[in-house]
Amino acid sequence: MHEMSIVESLVESVQQETRAYPGARVATVRVRVGKLRLVVPEVMETCYAAATLDTPLAGSRLELEQVAATARCPQCQNEFAVEEQWFECPKCHAAGGELLTGQELDLVNIELEECCSCGAA
Numbered sequence: 320m321h322e323m324s325i326v327e328s329l330v331e332s333v334q335q336e337t338r339a340y341p342g343a344r345v346a347t348v349r350v351r352v353g354k355l356r357l358v359v360p361e362v363m364e365t366c367y368a369a370a371t372l373d374t375p376l377a378g379s380r381l382e383l384e385q386v387a388a389t390a391r392c393p394q395c396q397n398e399f400a401v402e403e404q405w406f407e408c409p410k411c412h413a414a415g416g417e418l419l420t421g422q423e424l425d426l427v428n429i430e431l432e433e434c435c436s437c438g439a440a
């Protein structure tokens with residue numbers, strides 16, 4: 320289950336990003352994931368809930384934005400959609416195209432809520 324290792328590094332970067340806001344609670348974490356990362360959104364969410372259980376991120380929501388995979392042909396410069404890890408240009412059938420998108424794993428943004436019990440923001 321490679322989703323767990325992805326989630327673990329994700330949770331780590333969220334905690335680093337929010338270190339500057341000790342009084343705030345994380346409400347939503349938005350992540351952009353390329354299709355070729357082959358993650359199952361439901362599995363990611365389950366892993367996220369498990370990984371954040373005993374952390375200040377417990378109860379926050381993970382939102383995934385899937386990005387389609389595209390590549391550019393080295394021969395004819397044609398840009399085309401990629402469905403699998405292995406692909407070739409649909410025009411000239413050259414292999415070894417350069418991936419343009421599909422391998423993203425980006426933290427898009429973190430939505431914070433002010434902590435209501437301690438008054439700090």
Ligand SMILES: [Zn+2]
Pocket residue numbers: 392393394395396397408409410411412413
């Ligand atoms: Zn081509």
